[in-house]
Amino acid sequence: MTFSLPIETDRLTLRRYLESDYDDLLKLQSNDDVTRFLLYESKTPEQVRESLANRLADVPMDAEGQALTLAVILRETGQHIGEVTLFVYSAEHRAGEIGFVFHPEFHGRGFAAEASVELLRLGFEQLGMHRIIGRLDARNTGSANLLKRLGLRQEAHFVRNEFLKGEWTDEAVFAILADEWQDRSPAAESI
Numbered sequence: 069m070t071f072s073l074p075i076e077t078d079r080l081t082l083r084r085y086l087e088s089d090y091d092d093l094l095k096l097q098s099n100d101d102v103t104r105f106l107l108y109e110s111k112t113p114e115q116v117r118e119s120l121a122n123r124l125a126d127v128p129m130d131a132e133g134q135a136l137t138l139a140v141i142l143r144e145t146g147q148h149i150g151e152v153t154l155f156v157y158s159a160e161h162r163a164g165e166i167g168f169v170f171h172p173e174f175h176g177r178g179f180a181a182e183a184s185v186e187l188l189r190l191g192f193e194q195l196g197m198h199r200i201i202g203r204l205d206a207r208n209t210g211s212a213n214l215l216k217r218l219g220l221r222q223e224a225h226f227v228r229n230e231f232l233k234g235e236w237t238d239e240a241v242f243a244i245l246a247d248e249w250q251d252r253s254p255a256a257e258s259i
């Protein structure tokens with residue numbers, strides 16, 4: 069499958085990671101506030117090196133389990149402000165999963181929405197996905213609200229289905245289909 073990178077928006081550049089992004093990725097993945105609702109604990113410097121190596125790999129996005137993680141750069145300053153990921157959830161069923169993680173100081177400014185719209189566009193319009201989901205800790209209301217603004221609908225709420233970081237947690241699952249993406253309102257474009 070082919071796709072074009074980098075992706076430019078009014079305020080952002082979404083691009084592949086570079087070796088020089090290590091310090092920014094460390095700042096993101098070692099922050100307890102950032103990892104609070106994620107599947108992993110805050111990472112050590114060595115774990116972040118492994119994480120960066122995975123992000124540097126060229127991924128064709130044509131097999132289950134592959135993931136494309138893009139660094140989100142604020143165009144005005146060149147600063148790394150977060151990342152967005154598109155996973156191949158099922159190659160057979162052309163299903164994907166979206167994820168996003170941003171530095172707390174950049175929350176509330178619409179950057180995650182602006183970047184995530186482009187990742188959905190890439191999934192549906194360039195990779196030909198049929199369905200893209202978003203899964204999250206149900207306590208993460210900020211991310212749930214973002215998924216709703218992006219046009220995903222909540223399809224499930226699993227009660228205490230995952231044991232994470234020493235406790236049972238609920239999981240919320242959101243989804244959008246390719247035809248729903250195509251039929252979204254023009255207002256959705258200006259997220």
